[in-house]
Every structure is written in structure tokens, then in C-alpha cells.
Amino acid sequence: MLTRIAVLVSGGGTNLQALIDAQKSSIIKSGEITLVVSNNPDAYALERAKNAGIDTVVVNKKECNGQADFEEKLITALEENKTDLIVLAGFMCILSENFTKKYADRIINVHPSLIPSFCGKGFYGLHVHEAALSYGVKVTGATVHFVNEIPDGGKIIMQKAVYIQDGDTPEILQKRVMEEAEWKILPEAVEKICKENF
Numbered sequence: 001m002l003t004r005i006a007v008l009v010s011g012g013g014t015n016l017q018a019l020i021d022a023q024k025s026s027i028i029k030s031g032e033i034t035l036v037v038s039n040n041p042d043a044y045a046l047e048r049a050k051n052a053g054i055d056t057v058v059v060n061k062k063e064c065n066g067q068a069d070f071e072e073k074l075i076t077a078l079e080e081n082k083t084d085l086i087v088l089a090g091f092m093c094i095l096s097e098n099f100t101k102k103y104a105d106r107i108i109n110v111h112p113s114l115i116p117s118f119c120g121k122g123f124y125g126l127h128v129h130e131a132a133l134s135y136g137v138k139v140t141g142a143t144v145h146f147v148n149e150i151p152d153g154g155k156i157i158m159q160k161a162v163y164i165q166d167g168d169t170p171e172i173l174q175k176r177v178m179e180e181a182e183w184k185i186l187p188e189a190v191e192k193i194c195k196e197n198f
């Protein structure tokens with residue numbers, strides 16, 4: 001049986017697109033994306049899911065009665081879908097220990113740096129690349145890791161390095177890290193986990 005994958009998103013969804021494409025080209029063959037959940041009703045990722053014929057659910061955090069209510073609604077959607085593996089792909093909400101314990105070893109995340117650099121609370125999206133450039137590191141990259149109660153603190157599954165180049169801006173670097181690292185290691189890690197852990 002194929003591992004049922006739910007992808008949680010908040011924005012543009014280029015990592016979701018990489019997963020959809022990897023499924024089409026059989027890089028992902030031990031699992032299938034059965035649901036896309038967004039906390040943001042305007043996320044372009046929802047269009048990508050619809051174009052690929054994947055069910056979508058919006059759980060708008062702003063309309064929820066706090067973190068517990070938000071997570072309860074997420075859990076309801078995941079249970080109805082019979083999700084095995086949760087993939088955070090540009091999902092910009094922190095999940096509580098209550099949630100991460102319930103899905104121990106069943107949630108993975110892609111982060112746009114080489115953890116343990118430039119990670120944890122406040123390091124998300126473009127901020128990560130701003131921090132890498134202002135520190136002056138010469139190498140950055142991306143990490144896929146399991147999610148536990150510590151933000152970006154779970155066991156590392158895969159990493160890929162990306163060189164910084166003269167003239168990089170946070171936007172240019174973000175694009176290079178996505179193209180050279182995130183869009184490759186996220187599908188590879190998903191296939192590995194589907195194959196080995198389910």
C-alpha cells in the first residue's frame with residue numbers, strides 16, 4: 001500500500017510543486033499525495049494542488065479559537081484523509097508538542113539552511129537567507145528533518161550544500177537554495193521515508 005501523504009503549506013508552494021512533479025516522474029513511488037492543507041486561504045499552493053487533482057483543505061488560523069482549536073481542526077482533516085506522513089513544505093505555523101507527539105516520526109519539514117545554522121524561532125522564509133548573508137557564511141543549503149517539539153530540532157534526514165556567490169541578495173540566494181537543494185532533497189527524503197518507515 002502506498003503511504004498517504006498530506007502536505008501542509010502556507011504560500012507559493014514551489015516545494016509542493018516539486019513533490020507533485022516527483023510523483024509524476026516516479027521519484028516518489030512509495031507514497032502518494034492525498035491531501036494539501038493550507039492555513040492561508042490565498043496560498044497559491046492551493047491552485048497547484050487543484051491543478052494536480054489533489055484534495056485541499058483550508059484551516060484558517062485567524063478564524064480559529066487559539067492554537068489548540070487550530071490543531072484540532074488540522075487533526076480532523078488529517079484523520080478524515082487517513083494520512084500516514086505529514087510533510088511541512090513552506091508551512092509557516094509552529095506546531096505544539098501536543099501535535100508533534102501525536103505524529104511522532106511521521107512529520108518532516110524542509111528548512112532553507114544547513115541546520116543547526118540559521119534555524120529555530122524567527123528563522124523562516126527570506127529571513128533565513130538574510131541572516132546567512134549578513135553573517136557572511138560562504139556555504140548554506142537546505143535540510144529535511146523530522147519535526148518534534150523543538151523548532152527545527154528534530155533528527156536530520158538529508159542535507160545539501162549550496163555556495164553563496166558574490167552579489168547575492170536574499171531573493172537570489174533563496175531561489176538558488178530552492179533550485180539546487182530544496183526541490184531535490186525534499187522529494188528524495190519523502191521517498192526514502194515512505195519506503196523505509198511505512
Ligand code: GAR
Nearest residue numbers: 011012013014015090110112124125
Ligand atoms: C521554502 O524556502 C521553505 O524551505 C521555507 O519557506 C519557503 C517556502 O516556499 N520554509 C521555512 O522557512 C520553514 N521554516 P514554497 O511555498 O515555495 O515551498
